[in-house]
Amino acid sequence: MANEKMSNRPTPQPGILEIEAYVGGRAGAEGAGKVFKLSANETPLGASPSAKEAFMAAADAMALYPDGGADELRQAIASRYGLNAGRIVCGAGSDELLHLLAQAYLGEGDEAISTEHGFLVYPIVTKAAGAKIVQVREKNLRADGDAILAAVTPKTKIVFLANPNNPTGSYLPADEVRRLQAGLRPDILLIIDAAYSEYVSRNDYEAGIELVATSENVVMTRTFSKIYGLAALRLGWMYAPAHVCDVINRIRGPFNVSIPAMKAGIASLFDTAHLEKSRAHNDKWLAWLTEEISKLGLDVAPSVANFLLIHFPPQAGQTAKDADAFLIKRGLILRQMVSYGLPEYLRLSVGSEEANRLVVAALAEFVGKARAS
Numbered sequence: 194m195a196n197e198k199m200s201n202r203p204t205p206q207p208g209i210l211e212i213e214a215y216v217g218g219r220a221g222a223e224g225a226g227k228v229f230k231l232s233a234n235e236t237p238l239g240a241s242p243s244a245k246e247a248f249m250a251a252a253d254a255m256a257l258y259p260d261g262g263a264d265e266l267r268q269a270i271a272s273r274y275g276l277n278a279g280r281i282v283c284g285a286g287s288d289e290l291l292h293l294l295a296q297a298y299l300g301e302g303d304e305a306i307s308t309e310h311g312f313l314v315y316p317i318v319t320k321a322a323g324a325k326i327v328q329v330r331e332k333n334l335r336a337d338g339d340a341i342l343a344a345v346t347p348k349t350k351i352v353f354l355a356n357p358n359n360p361t362g363s364y365l366p367a368d369e370v371r372r373l374q375a376g377l378r379p380d381i382l383l384i385i386d387a388a389y390s391e392y393v394s395r396n397d398y399e400a401g402i403e404l405v406a407t408s409e410n411v412v413m414t415r416t417f418s419k420i421y422g423l424a425a426l427r428l429g430w431m432y433a434p435a436h437v438c439d440v441i442n443r444i445r446g447p448f449n450v451s452i453p454a455m456k457a458g459i460a461s462l463f464d465t466a467h468l469e470k471s472r473a474h475n476d477k478w479l480a481w482l483t484e485e486i487s488k489l490g491l492d493v494a495p496s497v498a499n500f501l502l503i504h505f506p507p508q509a510g511q512t513a514k515d516a517d518a519f520l521i522k523r524g525l526i527l528r529q530m531v532s533y534g535l536p537e538y539l540r541l542s543v544g545s546e547e548a549n550r551l552v553v554a555a556l557a558e559f560v561g562k563a564r565a566s
């Protein structure tokens with residue numbers, strides 16, 4: 194008894210208090226008139242009108258528990274993407290699925306690998322499971338498969354790869370992802386987070402469906418929060434080997450996805466016109482923003498998603514922090530990247546035409562002022 198550590202209050206599991214709680218993109222700007230939230234990669238086009246209708250209609254079912262198996266939604270996803278519905282598990286956002294995967298496959302003494310500027314949810318879910326996160330170097334703001342493989346130890350249980358990655362906007366071509374998977378021990382789970390895959394228009398990109406279908410240790414997670422515009426409803430899904438689906442179905446909450454979310458998700462899956470419109474808007478304005486911001490003399494990291502990283506000089510008055518303060522006064526909310534190890538950058542989500550034009554105009558003013566002083 195004397196050696197046993199006693200505490201005078203309940204104590205969480207090891208690792209929990211090492212977590213830095215996730216801080217989302219700012220939503221408000223005090224004193225500014227009209228506000229444009231360009232800090233959370235939300236779509237400026239909103240959800241499909243048919244998703245809104247389905248959501249409203251679901252109000253009649255508010256007193257009922259949802260179908261715990263999300264059968265109708267899984268069938269819809271399966272038919273839309275040509276998948277086996279039995280290998281789909283839905284979640285309250287892909288965040289929930291990432292948490293469940295970490296909880297199921299990580300424990301004390303285990304390691305998970307992610308990359309230097311990888312999505313910040315990975316360290317959170319890893320530490321929450323009592324395991325250690327190993328963040329490997331990237332090359333030019335891009336994940337490096339060889340560096341990931343070199344970091345594997347006997348303790349490694351999960352590799353997290355966002356493809357494309359948030360916040361860098363870079364991606365690994367399909368052959369590099371395959372090479373990474375081929376180099377991993379078969380007992381290591383490769384989690385491909387394809388939250389932005391619908392935005393990518395590159396011939397050498399694959400979201401991960403084929404790799405999941407042909408291996409026993411790859412999971413692909415997807416979300417309705419980004420191009421489908423349902424972030425508020427919390428809806429995501431994963432495609433995984435049957436044995437992984439079985440594990441996650443044992444530990445997830447029995448009613449983890451709500452009826453309005455399922456109904457809106459199904460409706461938005463089949464509104465391909467809205468999807469194409471959203472994609473076309475992004476293609477046009479991502480290219481435009483990249484070009485116009487580069488012309489101002491600021492480096493822009495090439496992105497295949499719906500956001501981009503802008504680099505600012507370290508000189509006083511010209512920094513990312515200074516730019517953020519300047520933009521916020523004009524109602525333009527971007528995201529500082531200090532927590533991602535990128536203090537010289539701001540992340541900008543592609544917005545409406547009005548927002549995009551205002552950002553470029555404000556940056557031009559900021560750059561002009563900074564140079565003049």
Ligand SMILES: *Cc1c(COP(=O)(O)O)cnc(C)c1O
Binds near residue numbers: 286355386416417428
């Ligand atoms: C936004 C985002 C998600 C989506 O999370 P949800 O919980 O589905 O809203 C997942 N991964 C990355 C890398 C993201 O940026």
